[in-house]
Amino acid sequence: MAERGTHQRPGRWRSGAESRQRILQAARELFGRHGYGGTTVRAIATAAGVDPAMVFYFFGTKQGLLGAAIEMSDNIPPAIESIFTGGLDTIGERIVRTLLENLEKSDRTPLVMLTRSAPTDAQSEALLREFIDREITERLAALLGTPDAALRAGMVNVQILGLAVARYIVRIEPIASSSVDELVARFGPLVQHCLTGRTEPP
Amino acid sequence: MAERGTHQRPGRWRSGAESRQRILQAARELFGRHGYGGTTVRAIATAAGVDPAMVFYFFGTKQGLLGAAIEMSDNIPPAIESIFTGGLDTIGERIVRTLLENLEKSDRTPLVMLTRSAPTDAQSEALLREFIDREITERLAALLGTPDAALRAGMVNVQILGLAVARYIVRIEPIASSSVDELVARFGPLVQHCLTGRTEPP
């Protein structure tokens, strides 16, 4: 963690790790707010209070920084874990609530960073696709076990991406300003139906 | 069209309007594929087979070109019109089918262009928000007339954005490679439920 105070003592271990952390923090903030293409290394350095050269010293390239920023936001995995803790019959509500509460906390979640970056950055697009495949589609499909499990999981992904984009990126009303509880009440059952609901006969 | 190069070499009249059209066509293609921030004026000019300076001659600025590219893709309004032609009890399927068939045709629809551009370009974000508010939310809400009409319309917007992003931008499987019919069968009833379905009692 980032204590050791604000001591600036070159003699002591003025561990560059602190600068590294500040850079990562600023990067997550700006990548989350303006996307990869809309964020400059210089802006990140300024926000972190360090020199632009340090960014390259620590992370090599801008893409390297993005990669580190995503992996360092490691409070997401536990959140995802909690989704799968509990009965299948209430998983819809847990998915929506977990998603919204996490996005609410900050824009620094990998999901927002990548969703903002994917449209103009091919590598971000690939990272987001892999993230969703690995963390959501596969786990949901395994949980269901039905023949159409993958498609049902895909429908959930549509809800997740749609909510993230509508509420946090494009900010469409009234989705953007509804309360989390209101959205959970609306989308929880919807997601539940995607996973365990009956498909109408053609 | 309404062109006659005054007294220019009629060896092969490249009436300015033709260049203008070629630029718009290339702009829609590239904005749709890489977003506003990911597309350069030079790339558009090259794709259109004209000089970069012509782009500015016709459209002033890059943003001006984006605006023109969006308004010129005017095969969308009729499609939206067709959604509202028909009964309210089958509108869900019409929304999904119209959306997918239009996106299927090409990446040049305003929805894809703006959805790709919004995350890194503030002005595109505003354009997309206004487009959705005006063309979808307002019209759907007016059609419903219920107290929670706006929220129901918002849920449909989540479906629309989620589908567009999952299928055409991030290309998540199996949503990306499912047939239009399959998706209509899955999401049609879902959208219908968003609009006219019963909300569960708490």
Added chain:
DNA sequence: GTCTATAATTAGATAGAC
């Protein structure tokens, strides 16, 4: 209308002093 040339700015990235 079309193109050449270029201005003005900005980006990512590197070298090297301290």
Added chain:
DNA sequence: GTCTATCTAATTATAGAC
């Protein structure tokens, strides 16, 4: 580790010849 200085390349945009 940190910063100054800079290189290189690409960008939007303009002026002006033909």
